[in-house]
Amino acid sequence: MISVTFPDGAQRLFSPGVSGLEIARGISPSLAKRTVAMALDGVVSDLADPITKDAKIEFVMREDPRALELIRHDCAHVLAEAVQALWPGTQVTIGPVIENGFYYDFARSEPFTPEDFAAIEKKMRELIARDAPFTKEVWSRADAISFFEKKGEAFKVELVGMIPADQDLKIYKQGEWLDLCRGPHMTSTGKIGAAFKLMKVAGAYWRGDSNKPMLSRIYGTAFAKQEELDAYIKQIEEAERRDHRRLAREMDLFHFQEEGPGTVFWHPKGWTLFQTLINYMRRRQQAEGYIEVNTPQVLDRALWETSGHWQTYRENMFVTTTEDERVFALKPMNCPGHVQIFKNGLKSYRDLPMKIAEFGIVHRYEPSGALHGIMRVRAFTQDDAHIFCTEDQIMEEAMKVNDLIMSIYEDFGFTDVVMKLSLRPEKRVGSDEVWDKAEAALKRVLDKVAETGMKTGINPGEGAFYGPKLEYTLRDAIGREWQCGTTQVDFNLPARFGAFYIGDTSEKLTPVMIHRAMFGSLERFTGILIEHYAGALPLWLSPLQAVVATITRDADDYGRGVIAAARKAGLHVEGDLRNETINYKVREHSLAKVPVMLVVGKKEAETKSVSIRRFGSQAQVSMGLAEALAALKDEATAPDLKRAG
RNA sequence: GCCGAUUUAGCUCAGUCCGGUAGAGCAACCGCUUCGUAAGCGGUAGGUCAUCAGUUCGAAUCUGAUAAUCGGCACCA
Numbered sequence: 001m002i003s004v005t006f007p008d009g010a011q012r013l014f015s016p017g018v019s020g021l022e023i024a025r026g027i028s029p030s031l032a033k034r035t036v037a038m039a040l041d042g043v044v045s046d047l048a049d050p051i052t053k054d055a056k057i058e059f060v061m062r063e064d065p066r067a068l069e070l071i072r073h074d075c076a077h078v079l080a081e082a083v084q085a086l087w088p089g090t091q092v093t094i095g096p097v098i099e100n101g102f103y104y105d106f107a108r109s110e111p112f113t114p115e116d117f118a119a120i121e122k123k124m125r126e127l128i129a130r131d132a133p134f135t136k137e138v139w140s141r142a143d144a145i146s147f148f149e150k151k152g153e154a155f156k157v158e159l160v161g162m163i164p165a166d167q168d169l170k171i172y173k174q175g176e177w178l179d180l181c182r183g184p185h186m187t188s189t190g191k192i193g194a195a196f197k198l199m200k201v202a203g204a205y206w207r208g209d210s211n212k213p214m215l216s217r218i219y220g221t222a223f224a225k226q227e228e229l230d231a232y233i234k235q236i237e238e239a240e241r242r243d244h245r246r247l248a249r250e251m252d253l254f255h256f257q258e259e260g261p262g263t264v265f266w267h268p269k270g271w272t273l274f275q276t277l278i279n280y281m282r283r284r285q286q287a288e289g290y291i292e293v294n295t296p297q298v299l300d301r302a303l304w305e306t307s308g309h310w311q312t313y314r315e316n317m318f319v320t321t322t323e324d325e326r327v328f329a330l331k332p333m334n335c336p337g338h339v340q341i342f343k344n345g346l347k348s349y350r351d352l353p354m355k356i357a358e359f360g361i362v363h364r365y366e367p368s369g370a371l372h373g374i375m376r377v378r379a380f381t382q383d384d385a386h387i388f389c390t391e392d393q394i395m396e397e398a399m400k401v402n403d404l405i406m407s408i409y410e411d412f413g414f415t416d417v418v419m420k421l422s423l424r425p426e427k428r429v430g431s432d433e434v435w436d437k438a439e440a441a442l443k444r445v446l447d448k449v450a451e452t453g454m455k456t457g458i459n460p461g462e463g464a465f466y467g468p469k470l471e472y473t474l475r476d477a478i479g480r481e482w483q484c485g486t487t488q489v490d491f492n493l494p495a496r497f498g499a500f501y502i503g504d505t506s507e508k509l510t511p512v513m514i515h516r517a518m519f520g521s522l523e524r525f526t527g528i529l530i531e532h533y534a535g536a537l538p539l540w541l542s543p544l545q546a547v548v549a550t551i552t553r554d555a556d557d558y559g560r561g562v563i564a565a566a567r568k569a570g571l572h573v574e575g576d577l578r579n580e581t582i583n584y585k586v587r588e589h590s591l592a593k594v595p596v597m598l599v600v601g602k603k604e605a606e607t608k609s610v611s612i613r614r615f616g617s618q619a620q621v622s623m624g625l626a627e628a629l630a631a632l633k634d635e636a637t638a639p640d641l642k643r644a645g
Numbered sequence: 646g647c648c649g650a651u652u653u654a655g656c657u658c659a660g661u662c663c664g665g666u667a668g669a670g671c672a673a674c675c676g677c678u679u680c681g682u683a684a685g686c687g688g689u690a691g692g693u694c695a696u697c698a699g700u701u702c703g704a705a706u707c708u709g710a711u712a713a714u715c716g717g718c719a720c721c722a
Contacts (some may be wrong), residue, residue: 027664098652103717110647111648111649113649113650114650166718198719200716201649201650201716201717202648202649202650202716202718203647203649203717204647204718204719205647205648205718205719206715208718208719209719210646210647210718210719210720214647214648214718215648215718216648216649217648217717217718219716219717247717249656250656255713256713257713258650258695258696258712258713258714259713261712261713261714308722309722312722313722316720316722332722333722335722338660364721364722365721366720366721367646367647367719368646368713369646369647369648369717369718369719369722370646370719370720370721371713371714371718372715376721425722445647464722465722466722488722503663549682551679551680551681551682552679552680552681553679554679555674577670579678579679580680580684580685581678581679581680581682581684581685582679582680582681582682583681583682583683584683584684584685585682585683586682586683587682587683587684588683588684589683590682590683591683597682599681599682601680601681602681603681604673610683611681613682618682618683620681620682
């Protein structure tokens with residue numbers, strides 16, 4: 001007999017092989033009916049699975065958070081059955097659960113269109129209403145291969161061959177239809193319910209490999225309750241409302257045009273914001289002992305051969321050949337330039353650590369399909385720095401970078417940050433011994449940071465070609481994640497360029513180079529800020545902080561005085577003295593997300609005051625002009641300057 | 646780069662299926678109006694319909710190519 005422990009602590013004995021369903025039925029038929037799966041010692045599995053040893057059992061209901069994944073996975077199976085019913089001959093491949101739903105990849109000569117969704121969803125509802133039980137069978141490889149071959153399911157045959165020999169080959173049936181699947185599933189298709197929706201169609205490579213065939217993917221999502229589905233759709237709409245491409249047009253920040261794909265035309269307001277970020281970063285770095293430099297935009301091919309970029313990233317570089325047949329490349333990175341500055345003049349161990357910073361504009365020929373607004377462009381500005389130091393100094397310097405990064409993110413309103421360590425990739429330079437050292441150093445930083453309570457993780461195989469890296473991912477106001485900062489330890493580049501310093505025993509030593517960026521790309525960070533704040537930037541970042549709007553012509557002279565005074569106080573201010581109603585002006589500047597409106601009419605002119613209306617609020621506050629400007633000036637002061645007093 | 650979609654006035658879009666030479670709202674401009682916190686009224690002007698070819702008596706509309714953009718995939722030093 002085996003002992004089964006229930007959530008309330010009670011234990012009961014059953015004969016080995018008893019199923020969760022049998023146990024549930026023994027307790028009450030209604031429990032058995034409501035239960036969709038079980039968790040054995042915390043592992044979710046089919047309710048019909050036999051229990052063979054002592055275990056803790058929990059019955060998982062449809063509303064259980066753990067059932068959400070099952071609902072979605074089951075929904076993917078039903079989607080596949082519906083598609084095959086509607087379009088016989090379509091091959092099925094895989095249909096996993098993903099963060100906000102699921103997808104299923106199909107092989108079909110004709111791709112799907114969103115117009116097909118109504119028919120597919122209708123079919124799915126039929127299949128769900130049929131409420132066929134999910135049943136599991138374990139097949140032999142030979143049976144599975146011959147079955148799928150006969151059905152013309154070439155991709156499934158390939159999948160069967162990929163399942164490790166020590167694993168059971170599981171087949172899940174739902175009525176007539178079946179799929180190779182690792183499970184688990186709920187008890188029947190009816191448990192999926194009605195809160196599902198097909199979202200979009202897309203192409204996707206078989207097994208994520210761009211050399212393999214392109215499949216037709218259908219994305220969908222499902223929830224336990226309709227309200228949750230509605231909330232999710234609302235959240236998507238909210239994200240669209242925040243889209244930086246749309247907000248940038250409304251706020252007149254920048255534009256793109258055909259002649260410069262992936263390169264930004266910054267408008268005055270956008271450039272003001274951009275410069276605010278640079279000025280802030282410059283102050284923060286200067287306070288930490290960084291020195292700022294500037295290195296050439298175009299450099300000879302020979303330098304990129306030495307650095308290794310030519311061999312590794314040639315296809316992503318903008319290359320130009322001059323009249324005299326010399327080959328140059330636009331810099332895709334600043335590091336080689338900074339090594340040249342380090343190399344120029346003899347350096348001693350006393351000069352280390354040497355922190356060379358640059359707001360470096362880099363050009364990378366990104367694949368056309370990768371471009372995305374200002375988030376992924378072909379020319380962007382990095383807040384780049386390279387710390388030349390000794391091996392012994394790596395840990396301390398990386399920790400200092402960490403502290404600076406965290407403090408900076410906090411100033412911008414990002415407090416939820418995750419740090420991940422990316423280890424050696426397949427395509428790399430340098431010996432394994434050197435990689436061991438570099439990875440060990442960053443691992444120590446990761447561990448130390450983890451002790452402070454920060455979330456950390458490891459990405460195997462995702463390091464840069466010259467060294468491992470720590471990556472900082474921040475989460476924005478609506479929960480999306482953005483990778484921004486990075487700290488990379490490099491034992492390779494300085495040696496490749498023959499950089500050295502004189503040690504305390506007079507011998508020549510090769511420095512270690514720490515690459516680091518905090519914003520990452522200024523362009524991308526600007527985009528993240530726009531979306532994070534939904535365009536309503538805090539006053540210190542806002543490129544247009546206030547608009548002075550007059551009510552009638554009588555107030556024009558006073559209004560002009562207010563504009564001049566505000567500008568004198570250092571505020572970014574515009575006037576709106578147009579012959580329009582105050583309602584009209586308020587509406588227009590609200591749509592443009594101007595943080596502050598200073599409304600002036602006869603009353604204000606007489607009392608030398610302003611009526612303040614803040615973006616997002618209808619309240620009006622009357623205040624003396626001098627007092628109002630002082631308050632706004634204080635609010636518009638960057639956080640680091642405020643701390644300095 | 647790959648799969649799919651899109652491209653018409655500054656913006657949002659109709660017209661394309663079924664070929665006959667382009668339309669709305671907002672914005673702009675000009676008047677009138679002088680108004681107290683999210684659209685006052687009237688008028689005017691604005692488009693080689695993404696580009697290049699082809700079919701046709703005739704192309705925004707049909708065909709092909711190219712480009713950019715959008716959604717994914719792949720990529721992201």
